[in-house]
Amino acid sequence: MRQNGIHHVTAIAGPAQRNLDFYTRVLGLRLVKKTVNFDDPGTYHFYYGDEAGQPGTILTFFPWEHAAPGRLGVGETQETVFRVPEGSIGYWTHRLIEKGVPHEAPEKRFGETVVALKDPDGMRLALVAMPGIKNEPGWTDGEIPAEHAIRGFHSASLLVPEAAPTGAILTDVFGFREIAREGSLVRYKAGDTTLGGIVDLREAGGFLRGRPGAGTVHHIAFRATDDAVQAEMVKKLAENHGIRTTEQKDRDYFRAVYFREPGGLLFEIATDDPGFAVDEPAESLGQALKLPRFLEPNREKIEAVLPKVA
Template sequence: MTQNIPGLHHVTAISGPPQGNVDFYVGTLLQRLVKQTVNFDDPGTYHLYYGNQRAEPGSILTFFPFVDAGPGRAGPGMASAVAYAVPKDGLNAWMMAMAGAAVDFDGPFERFGEQMIALTDPDGLRIELIETDRGTGAVAVTDAAPVDDGFHSVTLWLDNPDRTARLLTDVFGYSSTGEASDGGEKRYRFLAEGHGPGSVIDLITSDAASIGRQGAGSIHHVAFRAENDDVQMAWQETLRSQGYDVTPQIDRQYFNAIYFREPGGVLFEIATDPPGFATDEPMETLGQELKLPAQYESQRDRIERILPSITIPKRKAI
């Protein structure tokens, strides 16, 4: 395989009832609701996609909002945090905005030379805002603005990071760029070639006693980018040759996907950039209407009766 992984495509998590999820990610974090659709395996449950204004890979955080979901908990073998890139000198405006919205946060503090804060969404998912000039070209901001540079990173909590680190460096083409310790936690940073959106992966080990559990506030899987189907199929072949049990290609309507478990237990996906989120509605009006996979369109009336109604809060313009 000669083409390296360029970074994250999306991250998918689980939440409780959808309205609180929409209120937080659109109303508080100022993300764009990119797509309202349904879970392929459970069409009575939404699949909500949030992203930047252009709905670009590397900015997409998606949720399965199960109305009756029990609480989840991060632990070894799970992704434990998602971080957005904040423009250089823009963190203070975000701290003021969070304080004004009565959203508790930790920090600011420094990690690998970058200033950051950490908060949790309504279901307990850890969200980090990290100030960086990596790949943004952004200037200082004096107002909290939509996080339009996409992801900074995702954190994977592992019992032993060695084999996962080798997957990232020897197979995916990431570079190891640093290690840090904070009390009982050790953190190892890896950076994708090109330094684009979502190009950072952090692996952590921790002395904290926790047994991970899927549920509201937990991350379900982490998806990496493939330029197209040919590149994705080459990755499938490469990973199978490395002994990974990789699924066949699955059509997810807005991208094609393959899945496998990395050595530490986290579910990884490789997703194609095309066809993209404007394949079934104009870019200008993304996320305003419920879009169904073709196999469920004949059931639209029943599905719309089952799904909870949601109201999309106003989002600050870019």
């Protein structure tokens, strides 16, 4: 059955080691791929996710050592939200305090308990307590007990001038439907997709536009099962919305097209296949620096300029 929803979220970070430490050691995500920015190979591209690197669990970063801080604003992803088991909010609240992570007190949104937090670059994240997910497999490297581990994405919250034009793309092209409203938030859900199946649109027409930089999201990617489904989405964008995408780009682990949606956000459509185990064994994902074939001849030069990480 076709699964819609979020494929991955890609953001900009500061120092690579600090980013790696926070997402693997504090939040306990698995580093599923260590590669480079294909368009700027002097910069890492880190992919974090669950044990298998499933679509709907993947948060990726371009860490630039001296990146200036960005400014959150209209036309950007406001918050990237992860799922945790319902009984784990207490554990996570204590962990955030222990690790000195800036966070808010638990609050209710759409009837769910949410803890908002920020990463070292000020990127806005949140944890949502979800009933009935405790038995889903949780990745652990030994520090965070598997029963409390993050279980992929819950949602992403997007800041848009008005919800309707962006909502039309979500519903017509990506298979979402509006399910609830709360204040200035409009919630959309992608069928029965559990991982990354929710997008919240926050109408913020009077706010400043965002400014890219460390702590901001570069783009948000939505799932297409394969090339045929992706092509169908591209056709709908052109015929129903007058929006043209880039040509398809091979990112080794998925194939992608990009476009600006009406609210100004950069959207991507990424295929589910071939996945992250295409160039290294599933049990050792993220351990070695992987390069695309066209960059492999330059490996020595690339490794010489990349920051050392452990």
